[in-house]
Amino acid sequence: MKAAELAMKYIAADILCMFIVLTFAPAGNTVFRYAGLACSAGVMAAMMISFAASEANKYGKGGAGAAEGIIGTAFVPLTSWGVLMASVGAGFDYYKWHKLLNADFLYAYNLIEHDASSSALSFGEVLVMLVFAVIPPAVYGITYALVRKGVILSKS
Numbered sequence: 001m002k003a004a005e006l007a008m009k010y011i012a013a014d015i016l017c018m019f020i021v022l023t024f025a026p027a028g029n030t031v032f033r034y035a036g037l038a039c040s041a042g043v044m045a046a047m048m049i050s051f052a053a054s055e056a057n058k059y060g061k062g063g064a065g066a067a068e069g070i071i072g073t074a075f076v077p078l079t080s081w082g083v084l085m086a087s088v089g090a091g092f093d094y095y096k097w098h099k100l101l102n103a104d105f106l107y108a109y110n111l112i113e114h115d116a117s118s119s120a121l122s123f124g125e126v127l128v129m130l131v132f133a134v135i136p137p138a139v140y141g142i143t144y145a146l147v148r149k150g151v152i153l154s155k156s
Contacts (some may be wrong), residue, residue, distance in 0.1 A: 006051060006072025010136065013047035014076070018103035037107035041135075044104035048073060048139040056147035069144060074137035077102055081133040085126050087118040094118050098129075105132040 017040040024036030055069055080101045087094035096116040099109045109132070112125050146152045 002055070002068040003072035003075070006055075006069050006140075007075045009047070009051055010073050010076055013044055014101070014103050016047070017044055017106075018100070021103050021106045024107075033107045033110070037105070037111075040104045040106065041108075044136055045139050048136050049143045052140045052143035053147050053152075056144045070137045070141045073140045074134075077133035077136060081126075081130055084118065084121075084129065088121050088123065088126055092118065095121060102132065104136070108132055 020040045020043060021036055024032050024039070027033075051073070052069065080098050084094050084098045093116070095109075095113070095118040099106050099116070102109070109129065112128060113121050143152070
């Protein structure tokens with residue numbers, strides 16, 4: 001149940017990132033694109049840190065591990081990346097949907113390949129995008145472990 005709850009929280013954080021991306025979009029300037037990328041990725045990282053600290057403090061040192069939380073925060077980006085990988089050679093366009101479902105790195109995806117078509121993507125570009133899919137669950141897992149050890153953001 002914790003994984004489903006965290007997947008929903010991830011989606012809510014992604015919607016917030018979409019608003020940030022749409023705020024920077026009308027500028028069209030390269031500087032604003034990089035600022036939008038930094039802001040949206042920073043918001044996603046802050047949300048993952050908040051979720052991880054909350055869960056780790058709720059369950060304490062003797063509670064469940066971070067595995068369910070990592071699964072919950074990894075479900076949307078990794079599933080989306082898997083469908084994107086399948087769409088590259090299959091002839092259906094999913095890249096524009098992948099960018100929308102992973103708004104925290106939308107500007108990074110546009111820097112990798114600006115065309116919204118899956119057919120424009122190379123295998124190497126899709127592999128680079130895997131890094132962006134792994135960042136939110138990695139931030140969650142590292143923060144969860146550090147909070148459980150009492151290094152950061154611990155209530156006790």
